[in-house]
Amino acid sequence: MDLYPLLNSLRIAAISAVIVFFIGIAAAYYIAKCPRIVKGVLDVILTLPLVLPPTVVGYLLLLVLGPKRVIGSFFLESFNVKLTMQWWSAIFAVSVIVLPLMYRTARGAFENFDENLASAGRTLGLSNTYIFWRIRIPACKQGIIAGVVLSFARALGEYGATSMIAGYTPGKTATVSTAVYNLWRIGNDELALKWVLINIAISAVVLLCINLIEKPYGRRSK
Amino acid sequence: MLYADFEKQLDLFTLKVHIDLDSGIYSLFGASGAGKSMTLKCIAGIEKPDRGIIRLGDRVLFDSDRRIDLPPQKRGVGYLFQEYALFPDMTVKGNIKAGLHRLPRKERNAKADELMKEFRLTSLADQKPIRLSGGEKQRVALARIFASEPEVLLLDEPFSSLDTFLKWELIPYFKETLQSFSGCSIMVSHDIDEVVSLCGMVSVIQSGVTEPAVGIDAFRAMIEEKLPAKNLSKESDTKND
Incomplete structure (x- = not known):
């Protein structure tokens, strides 16, 4: 059995989780400071991918990244790089789909943060960067870790947008989810079932991890 | 030494502050919601006055x-928060070291040890704030503030999160610490007994407007005139909101 789809899914999910970690946290932090109307608009935009069908997200991504579209053609002409149908093309799709999960969990964590801690840090002469990374993030770590793990889990399972932007090329762009569909389509039920079971196992382990992360802290804070 | 004259529009009233003090411990006395904490926050630079x-x-x-x-980083103001605002993910020593950031990294450790000794915290060095009692938290917060060598201390209801018994146990030590401080201090409080036992000058603040400061004896006379003496202690006992 060729394990390439598993490897590919894991690396796409891992890279996407890292990307949304930074973007999600930055968005949660800065959007909270925006005026109310701007905040409302940005909040809707960043949360939309959560409720839109992944195919719609895939379509929109192709609209900008496709080889004949603005960004896609720019990269093709300037760097001779095609942004679609590569294994890493899925990272665009997965990151967009997963960002709302990270953004919303990080925002929830930040909203519970005691601003007096930041103020105390400032009166003590600590830089805003130090306060952010050494006081705010650690105080919110439980929510942030949960957000990352949840994003990773969701990233592993992304199908719709991935299949549109990266397609299914065995040994190149195949992921677990696209492999299951394509194996089933060609009637290879046995192999499809194996991937289904692998997928269930990984997702269950990830969710178990979330529970293990949340419990000790939850108990301590109450 | 500290001169503040500013205004800030708040939801319910306009804060009009006039404070001019040279040294010693000064109290801003007023009911909850009179604008006391907001005044301190404006002085510390956490909030911005409209003008002044x-x-x-x-x-x-x-x-x-x-x-x-x-x-706030450049004001040289030490702020003791109501619930002390200790950094929950750092140890006692880590919290104190956070106040020592202007020193070169190498010197911080020795200085932190020195401060912990001074504030009787050495045995608690590796504890997280959540494991500390109210009095211990207050000492850590004070040590951390002294570490940053402020020129003025702002104390926001320093005893409001402690029970009455513990409070009276801590006040003499607290007073000693404040008196050893070279700059001046402003303590915000709604507790008459606290003010009388700690402060030299008092300014009453009502609906955001500060009245001219008076000496502690004049303040006591003023209070006794407004409230019969026997009600005074009763009032302060039940007041712990």
Whole structure:
């Protein structure tokens, strides 16, 4: 059995989780400071991918990244790089789909943060960067870790947008989810079932991890 | 030494503060919601007044006409928060070291040890704040503030999160610590007994407006005139909101 789809899914999910970690946290932090109307608009935009069908997200991504579209053609002409149908093309799709999960969990964590801690840090002469990374993030770590793990889990399972932007090329762009569909389509039920079971196992382990992360802290804070 | 004269529009009233003090422990006395904490936050630079001027010694911290508004990091103001605002993910020593950031990294450790000794915290060095009692938290917060060597101390209801018994046990130590401090202190409080036992000057603040400061004896006379003496102690006992 060729394990390439598993490897590919894991690396796409891992890279996407890292990307949304930074973007999600930055968005949660800065959007909270925006005026109310701007905040409302940005909040809707960043949360939309959560409720839109992944195919719609895939379509929109192709609209900008496709080889004949603005960004896609720019990269093709300037760097001779095609942004679609590569294994890493899925990272665009997965990151967009997963960002709302990270953004919303990080925002929830930040909203519970005691601003007096930041103020105390400032009166003590600590830089805003130090306060952010050494006081705010650690105080919110439980929510942030949960957000990352949840994003990773969701990233592993992304199908719709991935299949549109990266397609299914065995040994190149195949992921677990696209492999299951394509194996089933060609009637290879046995192999499809194996991937289904692998997928269930990984997702269950990830969710178990979330529970293990949340419990000790939850108990301590109450 | 500290001169503050500013206004800030709040939801329910306009804060009009006039404070001019040279040394010693000064109290802003008033009911909850009278604008006491907001006053301290404006002086510390956490909140921004609409207009006015704040000076510390010969340094201008805030001047709306000249568009000067120093960030809290540059004001040299120590702020003791109501619940002490200790950093929950750092140990006692880590919290104190956070106040020592202006020192070169190598010197911080020795200085932190020194401060922990001074504030009787050495045995608690590796504890997280959540494991500390109220009095211990207060000492850590004070040590951390002294580590940053402020020129003025702002104390926001320093005893409100402690029970009455513990409070009276801590006050003599607290007073000693404040008296050893070379700059001046402003303590915000709604507790008459606290004010009388700690402060030299008192300014009453009502609906955001500060009245001219009076000496502690004049303050006591004023209170006794308004409230019969026997009600005074009763009032302060039941007041712990």
